[in-house]
Amino acid sequence: MSLERIARNRCFGGWLERYRHRSETLDCDMVFAVYLPPQAESAPCPSLYWLSGLTCSDENFMQKAGAQRLASELGLVLIAPDTSPRGTDLPGEHDSYDFGSGAGFYLNATEKPWSDHYRMYDYVTQELPALVEANFPVSDRRSISGHSMGGHGALICALKNPGRYASVSAFAPITHPVECPWGKKAFSNYLGDDRDSWRQHDACELIRGELEERLPLLVDQGEADDFLAEQLKPQLLIDACADAGHPLELRMQPGYDHSYFFIATFIEAHLRFHADALRKA
Amino acid sequence: MSLERIARNRCFGGWLERYRHRSETLDCDMVFAVYLPPQAESAPCPSLYWLSGLTCSDENFMQKAGAQRLASELGLVLIAPDTSPRGTDLPGEHDSYDFGSGAGFYLNATEKPWSDHYRMYDYVTQELPALVEANFPVSDRRSISGHSMGGHGALICALKNPGRYASVSAFAPITHPVECPWGKKAFSNYLGDDRDSWRQHDACELIRGELEERLPLLVDQGEADDFLAEQLKPQLLIDACADAGHPLELRMQPGYDHSYFFIATFIEAHLRFHADALRKA
Numbered sequence: 001m002s003l004e005r006i007a008r009n010r011c012f013g014g015w016l017e018r019y020r021h022r023s024e025t026l027d028c029d030m031v032f033a034v035y036l037p038p039q040a041e042s043a044p045c046p047s048l049y050w051l052s053g054l055t056c057s058d059e060n061f062m063q064k065a066g067a068q069r070l071a072s073e074l075g076l077v078l079i080a081p082d083t084s085p086r087g088t089d090l091p092g093e094h095d096s097y098d099f100g101s102g103a104g105f106y107l108n109a110t111e112k113p114w115s116d117h118y119r120m121y122d123y124v125t126q127e128l129p130a131l132v133e134a135n136f137p138v139s140d141r142r143s144i145s146g147h148s149m150g151g152h153g154a155l156i157c158a159l160k161n162p163g164r165y166a167s168v169s170a171f172a173p174i175t176h177p178v179e180c181p182w183g184k185k186a187f188s189n190y191l192g193d194d195r196d197s198w199r200q201h202d203a204c205e206l207i208r209g210e211l212e213e214r215l216p217l218l219v220d221q222g223e224a225d226d227f228l229a230e231q232l233k234p235q236l237l238i239d240a241c242a243d244a245g246h247p248l249e250l251r252m253q254p255g256y257d258h259s260y261f262f263i264a265t266f267i268e269a270h271l272r273f274h275a276d277a278l279r280k281a
Numbered sequence: 282m283s284l285e286r287i288a289r290n291r292c293f294g295g296w297l298e299r300y301r302h303r304s305e306t307l308d309c310d311m312v313f314a315v316y317l318p319p320q321a322e323s324a325p326c327p328s329l330y331w332l333s334g335l336t337c338s339d340e341n342f343m344q345k346a347g348a349q350r351l352a353s354e355l356g357l358v359l360i361a362p363d364t365s366p367r368g369t370d371l372p373g374e375h376d377s378y379d380f381g382s383g384a385g386f387y388l389n390a391t392e393k394p395w396s397d398h399y400r401m402y403d404y405v406t407q408e409l410p411a412l413v414e415a416n417f418p419v420s421d422r423r424s425i426s427g428h429s430m431g432g433h434g435a436l437i438c439a440l441k442n443p444g445r446y447a448s449v450s451a452f453a454p455i456t457h458p459v460e461c462p463w464g465k466k467a468f469s470n471y472l473g474d475d476r477d478s479w480r481q482h483d484a485c486e487l488i489r490g491e492l493e494e495r496l497p498l499l500v501d502q503g504e505a506d507d508f509l510a511e512q513l514k515p516q517l518l519i520d521a522c523a524d525a526g527h528p529l530e531l532r533m534q535p536g537y538d539h540s541y542f543f544i545a546t547f548i549e550a551h552l553r554f555h556a557d558a559l560r561k562a
Contacts, residue, residue: 224291
């Protein structure tokens with residue numbers, strides 16, 4: 001697994017770097033970004049994985065969220081993967097913003113032709129951490145966060161992998177993809193008609209199921225988010241956590257929308273939340 | 282002068298807004314961005330104008346610099362104009378990244394056909410402040426900053442307008458455009474062959490001339506900036522300020538390049554510098 005560095009910028013006393021590598025899991029070349037705080041020069045640091053939303057690449061978060069300032073202060077490595085396989089050209093793959101390229105939904109597709117490449121769940125939970133931990137000054141303490149589709153991704157990655165993450169948070173996550181238009185479109189195409197497999201990739205369903213571990217969970221949701229009622233449905237996550245006795249701090253934020261201006265406003269609270277959990281892990 | 286609001290995002294407790302308006306100075310429609318901190322809801326706030334570099338629009342700074350966090354804390358209104366007239370189609374206007382659209386150089390062109398529209402100096406020092414101060418909760422206390430071409434712009438706008446700004450700062454400014462490739466290309470096309478008029482738009486020349494006012498001046502410059510030696514020449518600014526007894530804090534930043542990651546790292550110092558000067562103004 002060779003890594004080609006394609007960009008490097010000094011940022012808040014550390015380094016923001018972008019790498020291209022051949023993903024065996026996805027059977028294509030992928031790019032990811034890593035921010036190495038100054039503390040990583042002297043000792044391995046814990047890592048926070050950030051999963052981005054529809055249409056994003058590894059770049060949006062690193063350019064717009066302002067997270068490097070906090071990562072530099074707290075000694076966190078930030079890792080931002082892309083949102084889907086790239087460089088492939090499957091039928092219809094590039095036709096819509098909410099399916100195919102830029103919209104991998106952090107699951108392993110079982111339906112052809114997607115199952116040959118669209119295995120973002122294994123990529124972000126297994127292949128990428130193994131690659132990062134073998135090549136960078138990163139400890140095996142990990143947390144995970146994300147936005148919208150990536151908030152869904154962060155939730156299912158944490159819920160399905162007990163012991164792998166110290167904490168999970170999300171901005172405006174898709175909480176119940178089996179019952180929203182984005183989720184139904186993606187799941188039916190990637191996973192086929194088997195609703196049981198859908199439920200294994202749904203945060204609310206997983207929280208209501210049998211969990212080996214209950215992680216600290218922080219969610220911010222803008223009240224002026226255009227996708228709130230139809231796609232995101234935060235009340236369903238509140239209900240599922242209440243019914244299952246799962247910890248949740250969900251903060252409704254008046255006036256905030258779905259943009260990175262919302263994320264930038266509240267990213268500090270999320271990074272401090274993860275740094276606290278990682279210190280205890 | 283009617284203003285059409287084309288975007289509005291809640292951000293750090295305030296509002297980031299974008300407006301389209303007809304500019305009489307530029308004889309075209311223009312878009313600018315304004316960040317209104319929470320303090321602006323109860324009283325007029327001082328303003329910081331940000332002039333962007335080559336190829337940028339009003340959006341780069343607001344999306345990438347992380348300045349709204351500080352503006353919200355300090356009670357500063359941020360105003361980001363575009364970098365050139367837009368919607369025009371003059372011969373060759375869109376052919377290169379360093380001249381014409383996206384490259385107005387914050388001067389009033391005297392050469393045809395540019396002189397019909399390319400009057401960014403009057404736009405950013407006169408028309409836009411008048412528009413902003415008539416329509417937003419903004420006091421008449423102003424400071425100015427910018428990056429690269431916009432650092433040049435901030436310097437000449439402040440140096441040529443005693444009493445108009447409380448302080449000036451720049452990131453990686455073009456310090457001596459009359460003697461660098463970017464400046465020579467722009468000035469010869471916009472201003473013609475009259476080198477006297479060139480010198481009136483050159484920070485080093487202005488500082489060496491007779492000034493009615495000597496403003497606090499803060500400059501950050503990355504040592505790994507690809508444009509350092511050929512285009513930016515910070516030593517010439519240091520020399521001019523030393524010779525003229527002009528105040529200057531110029532900080533060379535090891536490892537930093539020309540990107541917004543550099544700006545984001547040091548924007549806090551600039552906003553605190555301007556807030557201090559505006560409090561005293």
